[in-house]
Amino acid sequence: MQFGYQTRLERDTKRWIEKELIDADTADAIISESRSQKSGYSFSSIVIILGVISLCFAAMTFVAANWEEMPKIMRVSLLLAGMAIAYLASVLANQRSMPVIADAFVLLGCGIFGATIMLVGQMYHMQGRAQDAVLLWAGGSLLAALVLRASTALWLAIALFGLWMWFDSIEKIDFKEAQINLLYLVFWFICAALAWWLRSRMSAHLLLISIIGWIFITVFILTERYDTPIFLTGLYAFWFVAIAMAIISHDRGQWLRGAEAVVIRYSVMIIFGIVTLWIVEGASELARHPTYAVSENRYLLSMVAMLIVALAILAYAMKQKSSQIYDLAFCAIWIGASIFIASSVGVRIPYLAEAFGIALSIWFIRMGARQDIPEVTRMGYLGFVLIMLLIYFRTAQSLLGTTGFYLTAGILMVAGAIFLPKLFRTKKTEPEVA
Amino acid sequence: MVRKGFFAGAILVMALQTAAIGAMIYKRAMQLQTGAEVVLESGFVDPRDLFRGHYVTLRLRVGDLKFGEIETDRKFSRRDFVFVELKKGDGQFWVANKLWHEIPAGTDKLFIRGAITRVPDKAGQSYRIGFAYDRYFAPKKRAKELEKFRRDQKLGVILSLGKNGLGVIKGITVDGEIIYNEPLY
Numbered sequence: 001m002q003f004g005y006q007t008r009l010e011r012d013t014k015r016w017i018e019k020e021l022i023d024a025d026t027a028d029a030i031i032s033e034s035r036s037q038k039s040g041y042s043f044s045s046i047v048i049i050l051g052v053i054s055l056c057f058a059a060m061t062f063v064a065a066n067w068e069e070m071p072k073i074m075r076v077s078l079l080l081a082g083m084a085i086a087y088l089a090s091v092l093a094n095q096r097s098m099p100v101i102a103d104a105f106v107l108l109g110c111g112i113f114g115a116t117i118m119l120v121g122q123m124y125h126m127q128g129r130a131q132d133a134v135l136l137w138a139g140g141s142l143l144a145a146l147v148l149r150a151s152t153a154l155w156l157a158i159a160l161f162g163l164w165m166w167f168d169s170i171e172k173i174d175f176k177e178a179q180i181n182l183l184y185l186v187f188w189f190i191c192a193a194l195a196w197w198l199r200s201r202m203s204a205h206l207l208l209i210s211i212i213g214w215i216f217i218t219v220f221i222l223t224e225r226y227d228t229p230i231f232l233t234g235l236y237a238f239w240f241v242a243i244a245m246a247i248i249s250h251d252r253g254q255w256l257r258g259a260e261a262v263v264i265r266y267s268v269m270i271i272f273g274i275v276t277l278w279i280v281e282g283a284s285e286l287a288r289h290p291t292y293a294v295s296e297n298r299y300l301l302s303m304v305a306m307l308i309v310a311l312a313i314l315a316y317a318m319k320q321k322s323s324q325i326y327d328l329a330f331c332a333i334w335i336g337a338s339i340f341i342a343s344s345v346g347v348r349i350p351y352l353a354e355a356f357g358i359a360l361s362i363w364f365i366r367m368g369a370r371q372d373i374p375e376v377t378r379m380g381y382l383g384f385v386l387i388m389l390l391i392y393f394r395t396a397q398s399l400l401g402t403t404g405f406y407l408t409a410g411i412l413m414v415a416g417a418i419f420l421p422k423l424f425r426t427k428k429t430e431p432e433v434a
Numbered sequence: 435m436v437r438k439g440f441f442a443g444a445i446l447v448m449a450l451q452t453a454a455i456g457a458m459i460y461k462r463a464m465q466l467q468t469g470a471e472v473v474l475e476s477g478f479v480d481p482r483d484l485f486r487g488h489y490v491t492l493r494l495r496v497g498d499l500k501f502g503e504i505e506t507d508r509k510f511s512r513r514d515f516v517f518v519e520l521k522k523g524d525g526q527f528w529v530a531n532k533l534w535h536e537i538p539a540g541t542d543k544l545f546i547r548g549a550i551t552r553v554p555d556k557a558g559q560s561y562r563i564g565f566a567y568d569r570y571f572a573p574k575k576r577a578k579e580l581e582k583f584r585r586d587q588k589l590g591v592i593l594s595l596g597k598n599g600l601g602v603i604k605g606i607t608v609d610g611e612i613i614y615n616e617p618l619y
Contacts, residue, residue, distance in 0.1 A: 072619065083451065084448055120458050124459065124602075126462060127566035140451045148440060
C-alpha cells in the first residue's frame with residue numbers, strides 16, 4: 001500500500017465524516033482495512049535484494065582484481081561452484097516458501113554467471129565483441145527467469161538485452177549502412193511475454209524504458225535517411241494505439257493487470273520524444289523528396305493499419321457504451337492527422353509539425369485530467385513549453401522578433417497555466433449526466 | 435508459495451550455464467591445439483601507455499598498410515571485412531601479402547580476418563585494419579616486467595589461426611624470446 005494513498009485516504013475519510021457521508025466507525029473500518037493490505041515486497045525483502053545486488057558487484061570486482069596465484073581453471077571452477085551454491089540456496093528458500101529470497105539467490109546465480117563469462121574472456125584472452133559476451137549473459141539470465149519463474153532474473157535479462165542493443169548500436173551508429181536492430185525487438189517481445197506471465201510490474205517499467213531507448217537509437221541510425229520523418233510518423237502512431245488499448249483495458253476489465261496508467265505515461269513520453277525529434281529534424285523533409293511516392297511507403301501502410309486498429313477499439317467502445325469514447329476517438333484522430341501529414345509529400349506546409357505538437361500537448365493536458373493521471377497533464381504542460389521554445393528558435397530571426405515571441409508565448413503560457421486547470425476543475429465539479 | 439519443479443529447473447539452469455562457460459573454454463583450447471601458428475609484429479602508440487590496467491595494447495603491423503604497396507582483390511570501403519593474406523617475412527614475423535574480401539577457394543595460405551577502419555585515397559596514406567586482438571591481459575607481476583620494454587625491442591604476438599581467418603592469442607614475444615605462453619586450460 002502506498003504511503004501517499006494511505007495519507008490521502010485518511011484525509012478523505014475525515015472530510016467524508018464532516019460531510020456526514022460516512023460515520024466514524026465506517027471510516028475506522030476503511031482505514032484499518034487499507035492498512036492491513038501489505039505490500040508484496042516488505043522492507044526486509046527489499047534490503048535482501050539490495051544485499052544480493054551488492055554481492056553481484058562484489059563478485060564482479062573480485063574478478064576485476066585479478067587473483068594472481070590461482071591456476072586459471074581453478075578460478076573458473078570456484079566461480080562455477082559459487083553459482084551452484086546460489087542456485088541451491090534459491091531451491092532451499094523456495095522449499096521454505098520464501099519466494100523473494102529465492103528470487104534474490106537466482107539473481108545472484110545469474111550475476112556470477114556473468115562474472116564468469118567476463119573472467120573467462122579476460123583470462124583466456126578471448127578477443128571479440130563485448131556485445132557477444134553480454135548477449136550470452138542475457139540469454140542465460142532469460143533462461144533462469146523462464147525456468148525458475150524468477151522476476152529478478154528477468155530484470156537482469158531485460159537490462160542486459162538493452163546493454164547489448166546499446167553496444168551493437170554505438171558500433172554502427174556512425175555509418176549510413178547501419179541497419180535497425182530488429183533482433184532486439186524479438187528479445188524484447190520474449191521478455192514482455194515473460195513479464196506478463198510472471199506479472200512483474202518492475203519488468204514492465206524496464207521494458208518500457210528499454211523500448212524508448214531502442215526507438216531513439218533507431219531514429220539516430222536513420223537520421224541520415226530520406227524517409228526518417230515518415231518512419232517516425234509510422235512509429236509513433238503505434239503509441240496512440242497503445243494509449244487506446246490501455247484506456248479500453250482500464251474501462252473493461254484491466255487486461256493489462258493494472259499497468260494501464262504506466263502504459264499511458266510511457267506512451268505519452270515516447271510520443272513527445274518522437275514529435276520533438278520530428279520537429280527538430282523537420283517534417284518538411286518530406287517536401288524535399290517529392291518523388292518518394294506515398295503508395296510505396298511501407299511505413300504509411302503500417303500507419304493505416306494502426307488507424308484501423310484504433311477505429312476498431314473505438315467501435316468496440318461505442319458498442320459497449322464506454323465512457324471513454326472521447327479520448328479513444330482522439331487517438332484515432334491523431335493517427336489520421338499523421339497520415340495527412342505524411343501524405344502531403346511535395347506540399348510544404350509551414351509549421352505543420354509544430355502546430356501538431358501544440359495540439360497534442362493540449363490533448364495530453366486534458367487527457368491527463370480526464371483519466372486522473374497527473375503525470376500526463378504535467379508532461380502536456382512541459383511539452384507545450386518545449387514546442388513553444390522550438391518555435392522560438394525557428395522564428396526568432398524571421399517571422400517574429402524575439403521580444404514579440406516572448407510576449408506571445410508568455411501570454412499563452414500564463415493564460416494556459418491559470419485558466420485551463422480552473423476550467424477542468426469547474427468541469428469536474430459539474431454533476432455527471434447519466 | 436512453493437514453486438513446483440523448482441529444483442529440477444535450478445539444476446537445468448545451472449547445467450546449461452556451466453555448459454556455456456565450458457564450451458567457451460573448450461572452443462578456445464581446440465583453436466590453440468589445431469590452429470596454424472604465426473608471429474605478427476605489434477607496434478605501440480606510447481610506451482607510457484603500454485599498460486592501462488593490466489593489459490598491453492596491441493597494434494598489429496599488418497593492420498597498417500601503405501596504399502600502393504599492398505595488392506587488393508578489388509576496392510575496399512570502410513567497415514568492410516577484410517582477409518589479410520599472410521606470408522613469412524624475412525625476420526621472425528609474418529607480413530601481409532594481399533588483401534581479400536573473401537578467402538579464395540582451394541588455397542592453403544594463411545589469412546587473418548579484420549575490418550577496414552580507414553580507406554586511403556592517395557599515395558602516402560594507409561589502409562587501417564582493426565583486428566579483434568587489440569589487447570593482451572597480463573597478471574600484475576608479469577605486467578611489471580613488460581614495463582621494461584624498450585622502443586628498440588620488437589614486440590610480437592603469437593596467434594593460432596584457423597582456416598576461417600579467426601584465431602586466438604597463443605603468446606607474446608619480445609625480441610624473438612617467448613615471454614608468455616598460453617596454457618590450454
